[in-house]
Amino acid sequence: MLLSSRRVRAAVLAAAAACVLAAAPPPPTSAGIGDTLFPGLGNPGYDVLSYDIGFTYQGDNSKPMEAVTTIDARVTDWLERINLDFARGTVHSVEVNGEKAGFAIADEDLVITPPRRVYPGQALRITVRHTSDPRGGEDGGWVRTSDGLVMANQADAAHRVFPCNDHPSDKAMFTFRVEAPKEYTVVANGVEAGWTRAGATAVSTYRTEHPMATELAQVSIGRSAVVRRDGPHGLPVRDVVPAADRQRLERWLRKTPAEITWMEKQVGPYPFETYGVLIAAADTGFELETQTLSLFERSLFVRAGYPEWYVDSVMVHELAHHWFGDSVSPRAWSDLWLNEGHATWYEALYAQEYGKRPMATRMREAYSQSDGWRAAGGPPAAPKPPAPxxxxSIFRPVVYDGSALVLYALRQEIGTARFGELERRWVSEHRDGTATTADFVRLASEVAGRDLGPFLRGWLYGAKTPPMPGHPDWHPAAPVAGGAVPARHI
Known part of the structure; x- marks a missing residue:
């Protein structure tokens, strides 16, 4: 049977349209790398090498800032679309390797469609022009202070400030360029790489010299004083404090070099290019180990009622994180105990040495509560997901004292000398990288000269707390109905 030319043409067009529809890519969707606690975080298919992030701050916390984020990455898989974590901002435009790219928002992902498919091994430069909202919120990102802004991005809030691959397994180098009114002081992670003034504004540039996880990014904008001094081996120490509190806070600031020296005696050389404390006039409810510039609430240092040994130990906790958590970062968020357990361990050790607060007393109390903490939040290396x-809320007591208790049990089992060797080797062999719980168990076994897997399995993954070596008289208390109260996040 023959068809008319018009009908043939219509049939051909219909068939072509059907092929186009069949070949059309699926709608943009969010992606994640499958983290058990934050499955939506991170993005597959590329490895970020560096971020170059610019903010324009006009002295007004009530409206979004203009920003530009440039990401250099290496492609690891064939990708028709590239996902970045990003929320709480408006995207103006996206370029991929200098060419305009399509984009869409899907949940908390910025989904980019490059002009052509990218392939493994390809160099990738993504430039996103966007806003960054300083109004913040309870879920993190920018934190408004009495005179400006600071960042608090843990655990998953960096993407509420800038587009990124927001997971600690993908560490990268960072450059920050911040334009602000000249009366504001800007300080960020790393070291200052430039300062230029143009009329009523100034541009401050900072660069890191070591890779950093996105959750550790920090930019401080405020009417601040920057206090500089030398640390051990000539390490530059710079503290950032509200200008009006410069003299009032000196009694705390001058402690830092000695605290760094103390930590170096425990685990080896400080792993970064500079250190300092950032004291912010804001109520956050926590302190935070942002890399090279630890964030503290002003109230910790000026409120009556905190004993000196306690404030000192909190300062050491954040400092210790620069070895455990910053330099050696968790491969997955379920490895968080390696960060917080170690920081709590050195906090308690410092309090014992300088505050006459016996470690054994603190660990015995932790042991008595450990079963309750495990019931409420899961065991140290297999924590329950955060509350909706x-x-x-993943920062529960079990990842603080409950995880320091694991380290205490390990020291009891292998002895003080081998435990010290393990700690020094851990931060040396994994410096500037990421590591897992399995890596820690493997190294502990190597140092001990025997397989510690069976011993540590119960301590890390058990629903019940194992017997404490050397302390047969220690007994866990019955779990309290309703579970444990969340710990202060430090």
């Missing part, structure tokens, strides 16, 4: 709408 409460991302930082």
């Amino acid at each position: 709408g409460q991302k930082i």
Whole structure:
């Protein structure tokens, strides 16, 4: 049977349209790398090498800032679309390797469609022009202070400030360029790489010299004083404090070099290019180990009622994180105990040495509560997911004293000398990288000269707390109905 030319043409067009529809890519969707606690975080298919992030701050916290984020990455898989974590901002435009790219928002992902498919091994430069909203919120990102802004991005809030691959397994180098009114002081992670003034504004540039996880990014904008001094071996130490509190806070600031020296005696050389404390006039409810510039609430240092040994030990906790958590970062968020357990361990050790607060007393109390903490939050290396709408609820007592208790049991089992060797080798062999719980168990076994897997399995993954070596008289208390109260996040 023959068809008319018009009908043939219509049939051909219909068939072509059907082929186009069949070949059309699926709608943009969010992606994640499958983290057990934050499955939506991170993005597959590329490895970020560096971020170059620019903010334009006009002295007004009530409206979004203009920003530009440039990401250099290496492609690891064939990709028709590239996902970045990003929320709480408006995207103006996207370029991929200098060419305009399509984009869409899907949940908390910026989904980019490059002009052509990218392939493994390809160099990738993504430039996103966007806004960054300083109004912040309870779920982290920018934190408004009495005179400006600071960042608090843990655990998953960096992408509420700038587009990124927001997972600690993908560490990268950072450059920050911040334009602000000249009366504001800007300080960020790393070291200052430039300062230029143009009329009523100034541009400050900072660069890191070591890779950093996105959750550790920090930019401080405020009417601040920067206090400089030398640390051990000539390490530059710079503290950032509200200008009006410069003299009032000196009694705390001058402690830092000695605290760094103390930590170096425990685990070896400080792993970064500079250190300092950032004291912010803001109520956050926590302190935070942002890399090279630890964030502290002003109230910790000026409120009556905190004993000196306690404030000192909190300062050491954040400092210790620069070895455990910053330099050696968790491969997955379920490895968080390696960060917080170690920081709590050195906090307690410092309090014992300088505050006459016996470690054994603290660990015995932790042991008595450990079963309750495990019931409420899961065992140290297999924590329960965060409560709905409460991302930082993963920072429970079990990852603080409950995880320091694991280290105490390990020291009891292998002895003080081998434990010290393990700690020094851990931060040396994994410096500037990421590591897992399995890596820690493997190295502990190597140092001990025997397989510690069976011993550590119960301590890390058990629903019940194992017997404490050397302390047969220690007994866990019955779990309290309703579970444990979340710990202060430090």
